[in-house]
């Protein structure tokens with residue numbers, strides 16, 4: 001595997017045939033530490049993720065950028081919090097979002113937002129895909145897609161859930177993040193528990209514990225693969241099998257799904273890309289599915 005030098009605000013690029021893949025930090029968010037670590041006592045998690053005065057822990061928001069030059073494909077996975085936030089929300093979560101972060105990285109490859117061919121929407125929580133849309137004019141008015149040329153891949157059953165969320169998780173879905181997608185010609189609805197691959201070099205892994213039908217892309221053909229772990233493993237701290245978020249709708253199922261992912265990573269050498277870790281965009285692991293540890297991390 002070829003890992004060239006880093007590029008400023010992105011992790012070093014991983015070569016996973018036929019893609020060059022990087023993790024771009026689009027911003028940051030602070031979420032309640034208790035919510036991030038579920039039943040884990042604060043005395044344990046606070047040693048790893050130091051909370052601020054409001055008990056919030058600092059998280060990055062990351063977009064995976066995968067480029068297949070030969071196949072002419074530019075893929076984004078998740079798009080961060082976006083620009084549609086009012087001051088109250090920004091204060092509550094201390095949201096930072098750099099609307100030019102992805103564009104700047106694409107520029108280093110002589111690409112632009114117009115060249116993005118596909119967006120994988122792992123799930124529609126606001127911290128993952130608020131960046132799909134922006135206000136056309138003023139706050140609260142109509143929205144438009146930020147990547148109008150890209151096909152937007154969303155699991156149909158997750159799409160349905162996002163439109164009828166449960167009381168427990170409805171605060172995580174903001175309709176303005178995805179409403180205008182319904183009428184756009186770019187929505188690609190993924191179906192089934194084991195969906196067929198969308199295009200060359202990508203397969204789907206579907207999980208249910210964090211949110212119904214979270215869609216994880218597995219990049220690569222042949223020996224090298226990389227899975228975007230999404231909110232199944234948001235940070236390195238969540239490598240601990242039992243450390244799952246209170247946000248999860250089925251936390252015990254999350255644990256089972258993490259075990260499956262870790263087994264793949266260990267047996268087949270999969271890299272795991274993490275959406276929220278402040279220090280690393282991707283890791284290789286060693287150990288066992290019950291007690292995985294970082295073997296290699298891509299530092300910012």
Ligand SMILES: [Zn+2]
Pocket residue numbers: 123125128210211231
């Ligand atoms: Zn989530």
